[in-house]
Amino acid sequence: MPLTRSATMADVARLAGVSVSTVSRTLSGTRAVDPAMQRKVTEAAEQLGYQVNLVGRALRQTRTSTVGLVVPDLENPYFSALAQQLSRAFSDPGIDLLVFSADGSLETEARGVRSFLGRQVDALVLIPVHEQLSEASVSAAAAAVHTIQLDRQVAGTAASYVGVSNRAGMRLVHEHVSSVVDLSAQPVVYVGAKPDSSSAHERLDGIRRWFSPETPTLLGDFSAAWGREAAARILADGWTGATIITAADVIALGVLAHLLHQGRSVPAEFRVIGFDGIGAAALAHPSLTTVRQPVEKMARSIRSLIDSDDKPSSHWFKPDLVLGATSPASRM
Amino acid sequence: MPLTRSATMADVARLAGVSVSTVSRTLSGTRAVDPAMQRKVTEAAEQLGYQVNLVGRALRQTRTSTVGLVVPDLENPYFSALAQQLSRAFSDPGIDLLVFSADGSLETEARGVRSFLGRQVDALVLIPVHEQLSEASVSAAAAAVHTIQLDRQVAGTAASYVGVSNRAGMRLVHEHVSSVVDLSAQPVVYVGAKPDSSSAHERLDGIRRWFSPETPTLLGDFSAAWGREAAARILADGWTGATIITAADVIALGVLAHLLHQGRSVPAEFRVIGFDGIGAAALAHPSLTTVRQPVEKMARSIRSLIDSDDKPSSHWFKPDLVLGATSPASRM
DNA sequence: TCCATCTCGGCAATCGATTTCCGACCAAGC
């Protein structure tokens, strides 16, 4: 639907009766320009509705003032929260943050990375889909631009990493649960995600380490649907009175929904613990006890990592526990 | 962190001992190339790890095979669902969908539009922040590329529109509520959003039209925090036994959370109705009765609108009602 | 008065691809 080909610097130069160099210098303020010419140029640009063509600029300079973010799935509230906070961290003009959703697929993830690299982004932030199979994409990215892995990482790559200490998070859960529940009398069940991502992996490790290596475990994916299914299995298998620890709030909300729908009571009969600290956790009734990730801090850390173009480095943030009503406030 | 300047077509041509024209033709398959040369070129490209520079390509062709999406806020689950579905609608290779968050600000929205236009996107999808004040951005976009407004629209612009019939949605709510609640005995309160966006506007209109022009109304924004605040006011003002209709699921979830937290019962004492049909609505307990938007259909419609580059047009989809447990199933 | 220095406009090169045009070569038809 382009009504007319849009104006270029050459058009502005012609109308103002100057050279394109002068137009460029006037509009970008690169070098001093005679006030009279400056006025002529500005007026001509205004009159033609001139808008710089960033493609031309990007080709000449080798920078684009753009950072790409590839997320596995925008519908997962934790990832969209990260995307939003990162956008906000780049909200002051100068650098644009563009988001691409891999839609849970390795191929689409690879396409997103290739696309951003081909577009010559100055830096790339990536939440890898898979702990091993995303290696090719992460390495390709890291070889070309400053690359930061977020929330999850692929082992043995040259890229930076920003995330939370998942084992420390599970330690907080253990501290809390063991202080309010009698673990020798009440069973603990872990509803996690298959260890395809480093975060799922580390959370499972955390459970085995702080609770017991034999903790009964159900592994699926990061979704509410999986949470519901797992809850159904827990009920079917007769784990009455269990404390259900999950790998993510979306899972926990699915578990909670199913339990309540079946008329079970929380926290009297079952306890449910989430992970991530998404907004919806606080909206549940009873509100979800969860491990909150400092999303805003992480986003700011990425911003400063990109601004100061240093060597690859890893940044582990400490999560904190948010007490909700899906776990008892004091010893049962 | 670029380890080495990445290879260009000239590098590949040099290594293969052919001209850049031949490299271009081999890699893009634009024209037949001698099999022997083809092999040499492919091997050279492989060896150098050649990746096309999309900036160079975009400058020469005037297309970029890119569609931009500007959303007001990625943390709003309805917008992130739209973004995800739209990403999926573009998941087959060929066109990349890039997302930019305006972070609720008109200035940032304008920046996003300028940025995408400057990047020469082939089409732009926009969820305008404001019904009037986004006019400049929408017009600028529509003058330059095929522009589609999504979910909300700015009056009197040349851009296409894809959304749901909000008045029809409220009509569904009225039908349902009037069939299960005695409206002459029980008050109705509308918790909406200030009519800054066409969707908020139309939903408010729908309420006035299908219920009563004098329906008590509380207007805020599209957030759970506002829902909570409104619920507090409703309790403070003594609207006991009210049926609370909201402009969005996020608001409804906030209302519900506050009511339940205050020990009120839903749907016995209060009824709560949402709008949008986000995933979290089904996870609430009791599950939320809401008006569901056909997000996937809308995304596909945008895709086909972009593929067939027609004149601007408007597409109104019909929402449907999802019966949850925050409203009674039959006459109270 | 003359030379050194500074300011600033314009020419032309440049970024990395695609694509038009030209010409070399080969095959087929008469």
Place this chain on the structure above:
DNA sequence: GCTTGGTCGGAAATCGATTGCCGAGATGGA
């Protein structure tokens, strides 16, 4: 043997900006 037509490689123009360099003119110090 000559002409016509088809195939395919390469030289060069092109997309739209930025920027190194040159030189004209102004300024100022001795």
